[in-house]
Amino acid sequence: MRADLEEAKDERLAALAAGGDRGAFEALVTRHRQAVYRLCWSATGNADDADDAAQETFVRVYRSLPSYDPGRPFGPWLRKIAWNCGLTVRRDGNAGVPRVAEGDAPEAVDPAPGPEEAAAGNEERRRMEDALAALPAELRMVMVLRAVEGLSYAEIALTAGIPAGTVMSRLSRARTRLLAALGGSS
Amino acid sequence: MDCRETRSLLNAFHDGELPAADRARVEEHLRGCPKCGALLADLARADRAAGVPDPGPAYWDRFNARVMDRVEREADGPGVKVLRPKGGWMREQLRYLLPAAAAALVLVIVYYGGIRPGVPTPAVPPAAGERAAPDSAGERTAKAEPGPLAAKKSGGATAARRLPSPVLTEERSAAVPRVERDRLPARPSPAGNEEAPRERAPAAPAAAPSPPPMMSSKRSPDRQEWPGAGTGKVAAGSVAPPAGSPPVAAPEGTPPGMHAERMKMAGAADRVAEQQAAGKAKSASSPCDLARTLAEREQMRDAEAAQRACLAGDRNAPSREKGLVFLAELLDRQGRFSEADAVIAEIEKKYTQSRSLDLYLQQRPMVQKQPKAVPVTR
Numbered sequence: 161m162r163a164d165l166e167e168a169k170d171e172r173l174a175a176l177a178a179g180g181d182r183g184a185f186e187a188l189v190t191r192h193r194q195a196v197y198r199l200c201w202s203a204t205g206n207a208d209d210a211d212d213a214a215q216e217t218f219v220r221v222y223r224s225l226p227s228y229d230p231g232r233p234f235g236p237w238l239r240k241i242a243w244n245c246g247l248t249v250r251r252d253g254n255a256g257v258p259r260v261a262e263g264d265a266p267e268a269v270d271p272a273p274g275p276e277e278a279a280a281g282n283e284e285r286r287r288m289e290d291a292l293a294a295l296p297a298e299l300r301m302v303m304v305l306r307a308v309e310g311l312s313y314a315e316i317a318l319t320a321g322i323p324a325g326t327v328m329s330r331l332s333r334a335r336t337r338l339l340a341a342l343g344g345s346s
Numbered sequence: 347m348d349c350r351e352t353r354s355l356l357n358a359f360h361d362g363e364l365p366a367a368d369r370a371r372v373e374e375h376l377r378g379c380p381k382c383g384a385l386l387a388d389l390a391r392a393d394r395a396a397g398v399p400d401p402g403p404a405y406w407d408r409f410n411a412r413v414m415d416r417v418e419r420e421a422d423g424p425g426v427k428v429l430r431p432k433g434g435w436m437r438e439q440l441r442y443l444l445p446a447a448a449a450a451l452v453l454v455i456v457y458y459g460g461i462r463p464g465v466p467t468p469a470v471p472p473a474a475g476e477r478a479a480p481d482s483a484g485e486r487t488a489k490a491e492p493g494p495l496a497a498k499k500s501g502g503a504t505a506a507r508r509l510p511s512p513v514l515t516e517e518r519s520a521a522v523p524r525v526e527r528d529r530l531p532a533r534p535s536p537a538g539n540e541e542a543p544r545e546r547a548p549a550a551p552a553a554a555p556s557p558p559p560m561m562s563s564k565r566s567p568d569r570q571e572w573p574g575a576g577t578g579k580v581a582a583g584s585v586a587p588p589a590g591s592p593p594v595a596a597p598e599g600t601p602p603g604m605h606a607e608r609m610k611m612a613g614a615a616d617r618v619a620e621q622q623a624a625g626k627a628k629s630a631s632s633p634c635d636l637a638r639t640l641a642e643r644e645q646m647r648d649a650e651a652a653q654r655a656c657l658a659g660d661r662n663a664p665s666r667e668k669g670l671v672f673l674a675e676l677l678d679r680q681g682r683f684s685e686a687d688a689v690i691a692e693i694e695k696k697y698t699q700s701r702s703l704d705l706y707l708q709q710r711p712m713v714q715k716q717p718k719a720v721p722v723t724r
Contacts (some may be wrong), residue, residue: 176483182414182549189410198398205682207401250711288395298690307393313363321684329698330358334390341439342395 162187163240170234178225185225188234190220196242203246213249217242240318243301289313291341301311305314306331332344347374352382360389632656634669641676649678667693671702678713 165173165187170286174185193214200213220241236260276284292301305311306327313324320327352375359362359372376383634656635717640649653673660666669691677686706713 179463186410186414189413193406193409194400197401201398207399211401211405213411215416216414218418222417260579261537276567276645285397288397289399292396292398296704297711298707302395303400307396310539313361315356322687322691323695326694328357328361329694331361333699335389338392338395339388 171230171232173226174225174234175230178228185222192235192238193322196238198304198308199239199242199301200246200249202301203243203297204250205300209249210246213242213245216249217245220245224230236315236318239305243319246301247297281306287342288338291338294341295334295337299330299337302327302330303334303338320345347371349375349379349382352376352379353385356382357389360386414637433535449682457515634660637676639674641679644681646676650680664696667697668702670696671700671706675706675710675713678710681714683714 165184167177167293168176168187170188170191173188174302175185179190196217197210197214201207201210201219204210204213217238221238224241292303292318294307295303302316305316306313311319313327316327317324322330352372355368355372357685359369362373363553377388474543536570587676633652637649637652637656640646653676657669657673660669670689674686674689674693677683677689690703690707693700697703
């Protein structure tokens with residue numbers, strides 16, 4: 161990646177990309193692909209559909225760049241598109257059903273594979289992933305945006321198009337369910 | 347502050363969303379209450395469970411190339427949304443033959459429509475005129491093309507029948523089996539989805555849908571947001587008749603589809619009132635019962651009107667909670683997802699831990715996928 165692109169702000173990159181700079185667009189993809197994938201996973205609940213939705217998100221972003229206003233922050237705009245792509249793929253497919261990864265679909269890897277004691281950790285992690293995947297998408301998406309991406313209630317509300325109070329109640333329900341699935345005490 | 351109040355604020359406290367004053371009160375309570383402290387620790391534990399599985403470096407190594415490949419294949423440039431067959435040969439054919447096909451179509455319609463008044467009116471043009479505006483332009487062309495005189499009269503018309511016309515391009519693209527992993531959404535998303543206007547592309551530019559909320563309000567008029575806007579590229583013809591073509595669209599005034607929809611909406615409330623009146627005369631049937639009956643008959647719009655009437659007179663909390671959930675489902679079944687979201691938000695606000703809502707949220711993806719089925723929240 162070009163050095164000038166690495167330093168550039170999202171909004172600047174988006175403006176360059178809208179002008180036909182493919183390098184700037186790819187810089188945006190690299191910068192945001194993981195967050196987009198996570199949001200799409202939270203919408204669909206499985207890696208295969210998350211991959212579809214994440215790819216589709218960036219294609220739509222590219223198509224829509226001319227309508228993007230560089231005076232407004234890029235992140236919320238991108239998240240909104242990713243949110244919609246995730247929901248669209250979810251409606252088209254088997255929503256929330258974890259599927260076996262195949263082809264280009266990503267396979268989950270363990271970030272820190274260790275010796276035997278890692279097996280217990282893997283089992284615990286799998287249990288957590290299953291618990292998260294079992295949540296209704298409305299709860300899971302809000303949960304991931306808060307707990308993984310660290311967004312504020314206002315930012316989540318903007319992305320999801322719901323009131324901040326609803327964000328809080330969904331988070332509360334999501335956490336209660338996760339804890340119940342994991343054997344929580346609350 | 348007691349435990350009950352503390353727990354109601356615990357999520358917001360954990361997320362750093364409480365005002366300073368409330369935060370101080372919660373902290374004070376937590377210092378003396380191990381039970382609430384344990385609940386707070388649980389919230390952190392739940393957050394740790396929210397990790398999304400990482401697809402791994404091999405996946406990310408290919409990710410950008412796959413995006414760029416799709417961008418190259420599906421768009422000529424930013425903002426240019428052109429649906430067309432993927433084959434290069436077909437693309438070339440379209441470039442030269444589309445004008446010929448459009449000209450042939452004009453000839454056919456003029457020929458049938460006005461030059462030979464003495465000839466018995468063929469069935470095709472009136473049908474096309476009645477249906478043109480709301481239906482896809484592709485359907486229009488398909489109806490006009492098979493005219494027997496068209497084949498005799500013009501080689502161009504034959505070409506129009508044999509080769510993809512501009513108005514057929516979008517449908518053809520949709521019909522072509524897609525390469526694996528190149529799936530595009532078939533249904534419009536809620537607000538913010540720039541795909542939505544494509545499916546609702548109107549016959550008249552004045553009826554163009556408003557921009558999605560997250561899109562810039564500074565949208566330039568020459569920027570193409572959906573096929574048919576501005577550039578005159580291939581797909582631009584897919585939502586409007588070819589330049590110079592005769593007025594095969596709807597009669598003056600409201601496009602027929604919109605008009606029909608409006609009439610349908612206006613009539614729905616009246617019909618509900620009539621059915622309510624009839625129901626009262628025959629039995630003690632309430633609007634709530636009527637809503638269920640109409641929903642079972644898949645008359646979702648009428649059912650929605652009845653359900654709203656039901657809710658207006660229902661002050662009983664448990665049945666009102668279920669009634670709102672039912673209303674959300676009726677909206678989902680009409681594809682009005684954002685309105686359903688608003689109703690769900692209202693339920694969540696008024697009825698915390700709503701069991702009915704939880705059950706429905708589990709079913710909701712299937713409801714949104716199969717809007718025609720019989721309601722589940724009954």
